[in-house]
Amino acid sequence: MIKDLIMEKVSLPVDWETRTLGDICDIKTGKRDANHGNPNGKYHFFTCAKKHSYIDDYNFDTEAILVAGNGDVGAVKYFKGKFDAYQRTYILHNFKINVDVQLLFLLLNGYLKDVVSKQKLGNTMPYIKLGMLLKFPIILPPQAQQKQIVATLDKVFAAIDIAKANAEQNLKNAKELFVSYLQNVFENKGDNWEDKSIGEIGKPSMCKRILKEQTSSLGDIPFYKIGTFGKSPNAFITEELFQEYKTKYSFPKKGDILISASGTIGRRVAYDGLPAYFQDSNIVWIDNDESQVLNDYLYMFYGYCDWQPSTGATISRLYNANLKRIRIAFPNALDEQEKIVQKLNTLSIETKKLEAIYTQKIAELEEMKKSVLQKAFSGQLNTVT
Numbered sequence: 001m002i003k004d005l006i007m008e009k010v011s012l013p014v015d016w017e018t019r020t021l022g023d024i025c026d027i028k029t030g031k032r033d034a035n036h037g038n039p040n041g042k043y044h045f046f047t048c049a050k051k052h053s054y055i056d057d058y059n060f061d062t063e064a065i066l067v068a069g070n071g072d073v074g075a076v077k078y079f080k081g082k083f084d085a086y087q088r089t090y091i092l093h094n095f096k097i098n099v100d101v102q103l104l105f106l107l108l109n110g111y112l113k114d115v116v117s118k119q120k121l122g123n124t125m126p127y128i129k130l131g132m133l134l135k136f137p138i139i140l141p142p143q144a145q146q147k148q149i150v151a152t153l154d155k156v157f158a159a160i161d162i163a164k165a166n167a168e169q170n171l172k173n174a175k176e177l178f179v180s181y182l183q184n185v186f187e188n189k190g191d192n193w194e195d196k197s198i199g200e201i202g203k204p205s206m207c208k209r210i211l212k213e214q215t216s217s218l219g220d221i222p223f224y225k226i227g228t229f230g231k232s233p234n235a236f237i238t239e240e241l242f243q244e245y246k247t248k249y250s251f252p253k254k255g256d257i258l259i260s261a262s263g264t265i266g267r268r269v270a271y272d273g274l275p276a277y278f279q280d281s282n283i284v285w286i287d288n289d290e291s292q293v294l295n296d297y298l299y300m301f302y303g304y305c306d307w308q309p310s311t312g313a314t315i316s317r318l319y320n321a322n323l324k325r326i327r328i329a330f331p332n333a334l335d336e337q338e339k340i341v342q343k344l345n346t347l348s349i350e351t352k353k354l355e356a357i358y359t360q361k362i363a364e365l366e367e368m369k370k371s372v373l374q375k376a377f378s379g380q381l382n383t384v385t
Contacts (some may be wrong), residue, residue, distance in 0.1 A: 004252040013379035015142050019097070019300040022134035024104070026094040029069065029130070030085025031059065047071075056083045065105050067112065069125035073120045074113030077098050090133055099225040100146040106153055107138065110373040139377050140232030149376050156372050164365045169360035178351040182304040185340060192332045194292075202288035208249035209280040210237060226282040229260050230269050237277055245277070252278075255295045256285045259302060261318040266311050268302045270295065284323065293330050297337040300344050301328055 012018070021027065032055075033044070041054035045169075046066050061082045068075040069088040078101070095101060120126040140147060189195070198204075201226055215223055220234025228234055245251070252258060254273030259266055262282045271285070288295060305326055310315040331337055 012139065013141075018137050019138045019140055021092065021138055024095060024099055024138060024140075025092045025099055026096075027130060027133055028091045028093070030087050030089045032084055032086060032089065041280050044079065044081070045085065046077065046079070046083060046089050047086040055084050058084045060084065060091065060093070062093045062099050063095075064091050064191060065101065065108060066091055067108070067133065070122075070125055072113075073126050073128055075117040076105065076109045076112055078102065088127065090130065092133075097140065098143045099140060100143075100150055102150045103141075104138065105148045106150065106373070107377060110370065110377075112136070119335070139246060141377075141379070153372065153376055157369060160365050160369055160372075164362055167361040167365065168359045170356060171362070174351050174358065178347055179304075181196035181298070181347055182344070185344065186301060186304050186329055189329050190331060192336075192338075194332055195327060195329045195331055196292075196325045197324060198286060198328055201292045201328070204284055204320040204323050205250040205287045206280045206284045207251060207278045208245045210241075210245075210277065214241060221277055222353045223277045223279070224283065225279045226260060226263050229258075229278075229283055230267055232278075239275075242275060242277055250287070255290075256288065257295055257299045257302060258283055258285045259318075261309075261323075263369040264318060265307050265318050266302060266305075268299060270299055284318070284320070290334075294326065294334060294341065296341045297330060298328075300341055301330075312340075323373070332365050 002146055005145060030046070038045070038053065038055050041056045043055050043058040045053050045055045063080040064078075064083075066077045066079060066085060067090040069090050071088075092104075096102075116128050117346045120128050140146075210223060215235040215237055217234065217236070220239040221237050221242040222233035223235040223237050225235060226234055252271040254271060258269045258271055258278060260268075260282065261284050286298065288298060305328070307318055307322065307326070309318045309322055331340070
């Protein structure tokens with residue numbers, strides 16, 4: 001890795017040197033509050049999120065590298081021109097020695113975030129101090145080689161970016177194909193189909209409320225909150241409480257489709273029947289006896305339907321009334337529902353295979369970029385193709 005080169009774990013060509021950022025350039029911070037950006041202004045305003053809006057005046061008119069000092073710590077952007085910056089954005093400028101700024105940007109963009117993410121301070125809002133950047137080591141090839149390295153990296157990265165864009169488009173196409181098929185199934189009703197509200201096929205249900213003091217970080221029965229729904233639990237309740245509540249109050253049957261009613265609305269999990277408990281109001285299900293609609297069919301429908309949640313001041317929520325009035329179309333014959341589910345399952349499996357292939361391809365292309373940088377900054381530029 002490039003950081004191994006920087007930390008001198010890998011030998012460099014004899015005419016290359018390691019300097020610090022403080023040796024190479026001046027480093028200043030912006031002065032403005034993050035809310036000063038003006039979308040109708042004339043000049044760029046940079047924040048620690050690597051995004052920018054516009055302002056009417058500016059503090060800088062130069063070639064610079066900007067580094068996020070908090071938030072997306074270590075994120076890097078190159079800019080040349082007139083701009084202002086947020087007070088937690090570090091501006092690398094006024095380069096003191098002969099260095100190709102584009103080369104420095106490529107190098108920092110390749111490994112700075114990875115290194116400083118392990119040195120950042122703070123929990124709620126991570127940040128780095130100026131001293132971390134001033135002392136940050138940088139590999140410098142001889143000046144005669146710098147532009148050659150930049151030109152070669154630009155060419156190779158352009159080819160990688162094209163391949164990555166193609167893979168990302170293929171990934172998008174694979175996802176859209178499945179969504180398109182879902183739409184075709186539920187919007188083009190066949191003969192002997194019915195159209196009802198969810199409230200007509202079952203009753204919205206939820207578990208009995210569990211109080212915070214009734215949970216622990218270790219225990220007998222997993223308690224899934226909205227943040228851990230469909231993931232690994234981080235809270236538990238006792239076996240005794242579980243048995244009492246599942247007996248006295250609403251509790252899902254094996255196969256019932258649990259859905260998230262807040263946060264990312266409509267995330268769904270088919271209950272597997274294993275001992276577990278679920279947060280009231282945030283995780284709900286339709287108590288469906290499957291005489292009209294199979295749970296497997298309901299699961300597929302949930303992946304298509306428009307939830308139309310109620311929107312409040314801070315969060316959207318799916319209330320029972322919202323859920324009950326959602327319309328669902330379905331074949332009267334349960335065997336026809338089974339056939340639709342089987343087709344959708346088959347397509348879903350194939351789609352996920354394609355998604356895995358393209359996701360892996362994208363990851364490999366990102367690793368290829370790192371490998372090219374590694375070769376370039378270890379003096380092996382002539383081996384880069």
